[in-house]
Amino acid sequence: MAMEQQVNRQYDAVIVGAGPTGSLVAAKLAAAGLSVVVLESGDRFKGHNALENTEANAGKIMWHEPRKHVGGDFVIPKTGVGVGGGTLSWLGVMPRFHQADFCTYSTEGVGADWPISYDDLRPHYETVEREFGVAGESGPFAPEPYTLPMPAHRMNWHAQVLARGAKKLGAQPFAPPIAINSVARDQRPACIYCGWCASGCPTGAKATAANTYLPKAERLGVRVISGAFVRRVNYDAAKGRACGVTWIDDLRKEHRVDAKVVILAAHAVETPRLLLLSANPTFPEGLANSSGLVGKNFMSHPTWQVFGTFDHPINAYKGMQMGHVMVQDYYQPKPTNGFARGYILVSYMMTPVTYGLLSGESYGQDFKDFLYDYQHTAAWWAHAEGLPSENNTVTLDPELLDSHHLPVARVTYKWGDNDVKVAAAGRDKAAEMMEASGAAKVRIGLNYGAHAMGSCRMGIDPQASVVNEFCQSHDVSNLFICDTSVFVTGTGVNPTLTAMAIADRAAEYLVAAGKRGDFQ
Amino acid sequence: MIHETPVTLQDITTLSALASGIIPADDRDAGATGVHAGASIAARMRTSPYADVYLDGLKAASEMSKSNFGIDVDALDTTQLHQLVAILREQVPEFFRQLRADVCVYYLSDPGVWQRIGFPGPSTDDGGYSDFDQPQ
Numbered sequence: 001m002a003m004e005q006q007v008n009r010q011y012d013a014v015i016v017g018a019g020p021t022g023s024l025v026a027a028k029l030a031a032a033g034l035s036v037v038v039l040e041s042g043d044r045f046k047g048h049n050a051l052e053n054t055e056a057n058a059g060k061i062m063w064h065e066p067r068k069h070v071g072g073d074f075v076i077p078k079t080g081v082g083v084g085g086g087t088l089s090w091l092g093v094m095p096r097f098h099q100a101d102f103c104t105y106s107t108e109g110v111g112a113d114w115p116i117s118y119d120d121l122r123p124h125y126e127t128v129e130r131e132f133g134v135a136g137e138s139g140p141f142a143p144e145p146y147t148l149p150m151p152a153h154r155m156n157w158h159a160q161v162l163a164r165g166a167k168k169l170g171a172q173p174f175a176p177p178i179a180i181n182s183v184a185r186d187q188r189p190a191c192i193y194c195g196w197c198a199s200g201c202p203t204g205a206k207a208t209a210a211n212t213y214l215p216k217a218e219r220l221g222v223r224v225i226s227g228a229f230v231r232r233v234n235y236d237a238a239k240g241r242a243c244g245v246t247w248i249d250d251l252r253k254e255h256r257v258d259a260k261v262v263i264l265a266a267h268a269v270e271t272p273r274l275l276l277l278s279a280n281p282t283f284p285e286g287l288a289n290s291s292g293l294v295g296k297n298f299m300s301h302p303t304w305q306v307f308g309t310f311d312h313p314i315n316a317y318k319g320m321q322m323g324h325v326m327v328q329d330y331y332q333p334k335p336t337n338g339f340a341r342g343y344i345l346v347s348y349m350m351t352p353v354t355y356g357l358l359s360g361e362s363y364g365q366d367f368k369d370f371l372y373d374y375q376h377t378a379a380w381w382a383h384a385e386g387l388p389s390e391n392n393t394v395t396l397d398p399e400l401l402d403s404h405h406l407p408v409a410r411v412t413y414k415w416g417d418n419d420v421k422v423a424a425a426g427r428d429k430a431a432e433m434m435e436a437s438g439a440a441k442v443r444i445g446l447n448y449g450a451h452a453m454g455s456c457r458m459g460i461d462p463q464a465s466v467v468n469e470f471c472q473s474h475d476v477s478n479l480f481i482c483d484t485s486v487f488v489t490g491t492g493v494n495p496t497l498t499a500m501a502i503a504d505r506a507a508e509y510l511v512a513a514g515k516r517g518d519f520q
Numbered sequence: 521m522i523h524e525t526p527v528t529l530q531d532i533t534t535l536s537a538l539a540s541g542i543i544p545a546d547d548r549d550a551g552a553t554g555v556h557a558g559a560s561i562a563a564r565m566r567t568s569p570y571a572d573v574y575l576d577g578l579k580a581a582s583e584m585s586k587s588n589f590g591i592d593v594d595a596l597d598t599t600q601l602h603q604l605v606a607i608l609r610e611q612v613p614e615f616f617r618q619l620r621a622d623v624c625v626y627y628l629s630d631p632g633v634w635q636r637i638g639f640p641g642p643s644t645d646d647g648g649y650s651d652f653d654q655p656q
Contacts, residue, residue, distance in 0.1 A: 202642070
């Protein structure tokens with residue numbers, strides 16, 4: 001798409017990434033009267049046919065430029081691309097973090113403590129749940145009882161079968177918080193349980209940035225430019241501030257946007273990559289990287305897929321792909337476990353290609369038999385907490401270039417001992433539950449890292465963190481990072497709600513700072 | 521790295537054989553061969569982001585086939601092919617994973633396969649599944 005000639009090149013704020021956090025911040029800043037532009041490298045998908053039901057949509061809505069993965073362990077960061085970002089392909093599960101998740105070092109001697117607490121995020125959790133639209137129950141292990149704006153979805157048959165086994169083992173399965181309408185709300189319909197969530201919801205029942213915060217932002221005057229790959233954050237050394245970004249359009253032409261505030265929301269692989277690409281004489285190791293921690297402490301969730309095949313049809317494709325049922329009984333740390341932290345189990349059954357991909361590394365007749373068991377197969381996803389390590393990093397690859405001739409992200413990842421143990425415990429518990437549900441055959445599927453976090457962690461000490469508690473760079477006061485890069489630990493639960501709550505808090509701070517004149 | 525050289529017949533026959541090792545033919549259907557997975561992968565391989573993975577993997581597969589069985593990949597019988605894929609999984613894991621993933625995509629995107637495994641495809645136009653919470 002060719003760039004329009006008349007573009008306002010001076011804004012109060014430029015935001016890189018039109019995913020859930022970037023879109024939320026855009027809407028909040030615009031509501032406060034700021035001029036905002038959002039630059040998104042992917043396309044804008046309009047209408048039902050743009051993302052009709054096909055798993056080939058992964059080629060449109062998931063990061064498709066090369067990356068280099070080294071280190072030995074398999075991580076799927078699932079970076080979204082397109083207006084809506086990761087929410088185009090996400091599955092919507094949105095539990096809150098627990099109080100102890102913010103202080104793992106103090107409570108268990110592992111990981112690190114966050115500079116914020118659950119109490120700091122509580123009002124922002126409530127705001128996001130209400131504005132984004134979340135259905136479900138807070139559950140028996142919630143950090144505190146809370147009510148969601150929509151009632152829980154009924155469990156599909158698949159979840160009922162899984163829950164049967166969980167209850168037999170004494171667990172308390174529940175319908176977790178999920179950002180998919182259980183009733184018509186906010187001009188979007190209720191879910192019809194078609195089971196195509198990951199390919200782009202065809203009805204709009206699933207909340208995405210593109211059908212919630214972004215339309216609101218655009219009505220408030222935010223300009224969203226798609227097909228805009230940001231290649232550099234520009235830095236004015238004389239003023240000691242970021243001054244905007246340089247981006248490339250689909251025709252490979254460069255543009256510059258100047259802004260008083262620069263906000264990065266490109267996810268935990270591309271955000272640190274952009275900072276590293278923005279190295280300059282003041283910051284030779286990467287913009288805002290005096291700590292040396294940009295790209296370090298990259299975290300993922302160690303997970304296992306566990307499949308159970310039954311003698312009767314399950315037809316797990318009927319329903320939401322993930323999150324009709326969750327078990328958090330094993331998320332509470334116990335000294336007798338033999339590992340720190342814990343795991344959750346969540347229902348996760350997929351359309352056929354993903355079913356094949358997540359089945360592991362079987363091949364030949366065994367694999368084909370598994371594929372033909374599709375109709376009779378149920379699936380738990382065992383999802384554990386991976387601890388931060390400075391050895392797990394995002395850097396610039398020395399050889400591989402992307403289509404813009406820029407060094408790609410090199411993701412180095414190796415599970416630690418605790419990661420392996422806690423994930424294995426989750427896998428084994430899921431297998432046990434599957435047998436308790438009555439599965440005739442249990443198969444262990446793929447072991448992989450899910451989600452991406454921590455690569456620009458927040459903290460109080462500028463030598464030990466990249467941003468402060470409001471996501472503001474310690475080094476560059478008008479540069480903010482509002483995505484999962486800022487996480488200090490990964491917890492064992494899905495990250496998006498907390499990322500959005502942190503972004504909401506940062507937006508509040510930004511608005512107040514702007515009114516004080518901090519960014520003139 | 522993108523390779524501008526054209527796909528070769530050897531690429532096609534080797535990838536077709538390897539694909540059939542991932543999802544073989546049996547009395548249910550012709551497996552990966554039935555959806556021409558190998559040829560499809562070969563056609564796009566050299567310009568895909570995984571071109572180097574494939575080219576290195578094909579070279580390794582050919583060498584391992586000759587050193588273990590004395591013949592090319594496309595001449596292996598079913599048992600030998602199964603053994604070769606096991607070796608590739610162990611020794612060239614990145615190639616194995618990419619090949620397996622791509623074969624999955626081709627096979628499991630086929631409407632005929634959907635019908636046979638019991639997946640009805642998109643249901644939006646029919647209003648989704650009102651019986652989603654009922655015994656199946």
